[in-house]
Amino acid sequence: MKRILLAAAFGAISLSACAKTPDPAAGANTAAAATATTAAAVKPAPGTADARAVAAIAGLNPNVTVETVGAAPLPGFREAIVGGQVVYVSDDGRYIFLPGAGGALFDSKAQKNLSEAALAGMRIKLLATIPQSERIVFAPENPVHTVTVFTDVECGYCRKLHSEIAEYNAQGIAVEYLAFPRMGIGSEDFEKMVSVWCADDRKAALTRAKDSGKVTDKDCKNTVTMQYDIGQRVGLTGTPMILAADGTQLGGYVPPKALREALDKLAADDKVAAADGA
Structure with missing residues (x-):
């Protein structure tokens, strides 16, 4: 396919x-x-x-x-x-x-x-170890598809994707963000992402960080290091990394309409494969 x-x-x-x-x-x-x-x-x-x-x-x-x-x-x-x-x-x-x-x-x-x-099956198992409460979710009321996106506040393509988050939602796509500070543990990038995940309003903090590069310094018990480790284990080579619900990697940045088309095609092909295997 x-x-x-x-x-x-x-x-x-x-x-x-x-x-x-x-x-x-x-x-x-x-x-x-x-x-x-x-x-x-x-x-x-x-x-x-x-x-x-x-x-x-x-x-x-x-x-x-x-x-x-x-x-x-x-x-x-x-x-x-x-x-x-x-x-x-x-x-x-x-x-x-x-x-x-x-x-x-x-x-x-x-x-x-x-x-x-x-890799897809392994990714599903690894992603399941990250609690839902540790994901920053932007979703429409009744999502048709859900994707996991490893993101970074410093990456230009991550910022572009997030600037169109309303359009992804309008396409029926829920986006569940996970942290991947691509400059590594202990970097300024890492500290910014910790601050986002420790914010009282993570969604607002992430949006502000992507829009302006600014965050309010915060520290707390967090899972950013864990998310970074899992990102490496699922085969991440760059951010953003978009994963479908079945663990399939769908790209780096993909425009909203193209992503919806890819997800629809993936779902249709999975139905055909399931029918063939029945």
Whole structure:
């Protein structure tokens, strides 16, 4: 199924989320590129493993350009470079592996993120350990969908999402915020989020912090550290991180209407899957 997470396979999420922490070691090993063919200049011969690799990547996301494709150091796979990322595709074109932080294994035939499916169940269990009372909730009267959003008061995309909170609610989406101070425990960012979670009116404090960056300093027994730890364990690589009720990651920032469409599609597909399994 082509959900937002599939469209984001080659960088869309990273373009709509604030990085968790700077990564000076970021980059990919492209040693095999010296023997690769340039997809833009040389079309792989039909029926070859290179051609199947290019077709598989295009099937996952037709809007990306395969820059090179050729032999991989991993037996049974081809190596391609797509948007500056190294991608490995099985010789039969079915499986696509994106290594590195937030890496994932895709089944191009089933249009499914196999890594995401494995993570979803774990996320549900981890999120269940956070009491409802520790979530900052913005919800319409009768929500159709509920999402969990790991957020940060310093992140521009988190601020953009929150500036449209009324529209998310108008789309029938309840947003349950959890804290993820992306600069780490003990940082100024962390202290601001503690102050928000210790405020008498958390919703007002969070809105003020996102609007102006200002908070009234407060300290109390809180779960911000716990929420930060769980954010890391559920696979967060940037904020915001939007999770559907079934644990599926739906992106970084996603516009209200697009998020409603993705949630409706996810619910419909889950019904089909349940019927098929009955």
